[in-house]
Amino acid sequence: xxxxxxxxxLIVLASFFAYxxxxxxxxxxxIGIMVIAMxxxxxxxxxGHVVPDTLHxxxxxxxQFDFTELLMGAMLNFMLFAGAIHINLKDLxxxxxxxxxxxxxxxxxxxxxxxxxxxxxxxxxxLEIPYMYCLLFGALISPTDxxxxxxxxxxxxxxxxxxxxxxxxxxxxxxxxxxxxxVILNIAQDNEYTPTVFNVVWLFLREAGGGFLMxxxxxxxxxxxxxxxxxxxxxxxxxxxxxxxxxxxxxxxHISGPLTMVFAGLIIGNFKKKSAMSAETKDYLEKFWELxxxxxxxxLFLFIGFNLxxxxxxxxxxxxxxxxxxxxxxxxxxxxxxxTLIVPFKKKFNSSTIKILVWGGLRxxxxxxxxxxxxxxxxxNDIIAITYxxxxxxILVQGLSIAKIAGKLLSKK
Numbered sequence: 001x002x003x004x005x006x007x008x009x010l011i012v013l014a015s016f017f018a019y020x021x022x023x024x025x026x027x028x029x030x031i032g033i034m035v036i037a038m039x040x041x042x043x044x045x046x047x048g049h050v051v052p053d054t055l056h057x058x059x060x061x062x063x064q065f066d067f068t069e070l071l072m073g074a075m076l077n078f079m080l081f082a083g084a085i086h087i088n089l090k091d092l093x094x095x096x097x098x099x100x101x102x103x104x105x106x107x108x109x110x111x112x113x114x115x116x117x118x119x120x121x122x123x124x125x126x127l128e129i130p131y132m133y134c135l136l137f138g139a140l141i142s143p144t145d146x147x148x149x150x151x152x153x154x155x156x157x158x159x160x161x162x163x164x165x166x167x168x169x170x171x172x173x174x175x176x177x178x179x180x181x182x183v184i185l186n187i188a189q190d191n192e193y194t195p196t197v198f199n200v201v202w203l204f205l206r207e208a209g210g211g212f213l214m215x216x217x218x219x220x221x222x223x224x225x226x227x228x229x230x231x232x233x234x235x236x237x238x239x240x241x242x243x244x245x246x247x248x249x250x251x252x253x254h255i256s257g258p259l260t261m262v263f264a265g266l267i268i269g270n271f272k273k274k275s276a277m278s279a280e281t282k283d284y285l286e287k288f289w290e291l292x293x294x295x296x297x298x299x300l301f302l303f304i305g306f307n308l309x310x311x312x313x314x315x316x317x318x319x320x321x322x323x324x325x326x327x328x329x330x331x332x333x334x335x336x337x338x339x340t341l342i343v344p345f346k347k348k349f350n351s352s353t354i355k356i357l358v359w360g361g362l363r364x365x366x367x368x369x370x371x372x373x374x375x376x377x378x379x380x381n382d383i384i385a386i387t388y389x390x391x392x393x394x395i396l397v398q399g400l401s402i403a404k405i406a407g408k409l410l411s412k413k
Contacts, residue, residue, distance in 0.1 A: 006064055013037075014298040029294065030151045030301040031399055037305020038392070044309065059309050067303060068373040071365050075296050076147065077247045077261045081239070082293035083150040084171060084265025086286070091164045092266070098165050101343055102357075103173035106335035107142050111180050113331035114138035118324065125320040129379045132188040137383050139184050140371055141328055141390055142335070143177035145364030146170040146258075148395055151297050152362060156403045158410065162353060166360045174258045174366075175208030181370055189375060211250065211259025218246045218260065219267025226268070230277060232284035239268060239285065300365050304391065307368060311385050320382070321389025328390050333358045352409040360402050363394040 014033060021032030044058065092099065115135035122129050129137075149170035153163060182203065183195050222242045226235050242264050250257040277285075308314060336357050340349040371387040374380050 006061055009061060010299055010302060014295075014302045017302065018298055028152065028155050028399070030148075030297045031395060033298050034301040034305040034392075034395060037302050038308055041306055041308040045314075058306065062303070062306050062309060065303075067307070067365075068369040071300065071303075071369040072373075073247070073251070073257070075300055076366070077243050077257055079147050079150075079293055079296050079300075080171065080258050081243045081261040081265040082289040082296075083146060083167070084262045085239075085269035085289055087164075087167060087171075087266060087269065089266055089270040091160060092168055095161060095164045095168060097343070098345055099168035099172060101339045102165070102169040102336065103143075104176045105339055106169075107173050107176040107180060109338060110142035110328075110331045110335035111135060111138040111184075113334055114141060114324075114327055117327045117331065121323060121327070125323060127320055127379070127382055129382055130188070132184060133377070133379055133383065136181065136184045136188055136374065137324075137371075137386065138331070139177065139180040140367050140383075141324075141363060141387060142180075142331070143173040143366070144170040144361040145366045146174070147297065147300060147366070148362040148364030148399065149360070151293075152360075152399045152402060156360075156406060158356065158406045162356060162406075166357065169361075171262045172259070175204065175211065175256055177366075178207055178256060179204045185374070206254065207256040208259055210253060210255030211257070212263055214246065214250055214253070214255060215260040215263025215265075216267060218242050218249075219264040219271075222264070223268055223271035226271070226277070230281055232281040235277075235281055235285055236288050239289070242268070301395075304365055304368060304395075307388065311388055312381050314385060314388075317382075317385040317389065321386050322393075324386045325390050325393045328363070329358065332361050336361075355409055356402075356406050359398055359405055362398055363391045365391075367391055 017033045017036040018029060020036060021027055021029060025032045025035065027035060112135065115131070115138035118129070118137060119131045119134040122134070144166075146167075149166060153167055156163075158166075179200065183200055187195065219242070222238050225238055229235070243261060246260050246264055247257045250260045311317075333354070336354055340354065367387050368384075368391055371380075371384045374383060
């Protein structure tokens, strides 16, 4: 009953904020909800002494949820499947080399660039974060967030090849990010843990390769079952079973649940495009997952806005937070620009494309969830606070300006 009560309150708040945004703010839906939630959080922090019970109740409500488990274990799987089911596999194949490089090599480059820059800047920022925890911050903030990217791309008009690069990178970089985060976390928390090349490669193959195989298998089985019927109710139920049952299987086998959902969604989505499925069934399937995506995005960005209440002494982190925004953007630029110099891509990347890829690499709830998953150490609040600054800047500033910036850069060509 407690969980039902908490979810009911969140849905009511999300619907009220969504209405207020559409009626007055007219921002992209997810960003508008987050802005209102942040405004309410700031109001409660500033004027909490006037209505202390309200602040306490909302803080208690948010703290009741394990944000890491809620996002990484449930919401992300639904949203990644919903995003992947609309992506054309042919477009991905055409952009496979840049997507692979940006979702693996670029994540590693960015992790070390962010971690090293932050470590040498900590004395000037009045922080005391060991190098391994600076690298840990680099690992959790380097991958672009698929939820934030896919929700913003709906509002942005760029050419198809560039959109595919941005969306593809965000969908597939979880494998490398999880491996990098897990390895660095083990080193940071266990002085006796020494990673070997074999251990790292095996971890990556298990997470990414296992996700690919399981997702492809689930997608193929579901597509075969759907082919034998033409019933929209059963088709929707099958896709729900793939997401919910697929996550349970992936979790039990210790492979990447997010990548499993991406590949399953790609297989089913592209089967749908070329099958004999009726227009009615296709329409119901697409509308169902589009609606799911919108509702879960609303709740997620509400969470991100209210997570401000969970950061202790947020006012003391303005300088470190804004500095890390610059550091992350510089590292993102290096991680994109460097591979374009070395890797023989079919099409040369010009400066405008690189800038759009850099500015379009949004961070979101995944980074916050990973930061919250770190064990209690003296610098955990520091990492959560600077992560929050980077995520908020990414969604509000980059997310709201990417369309105009992309338009201006592409018009100069």
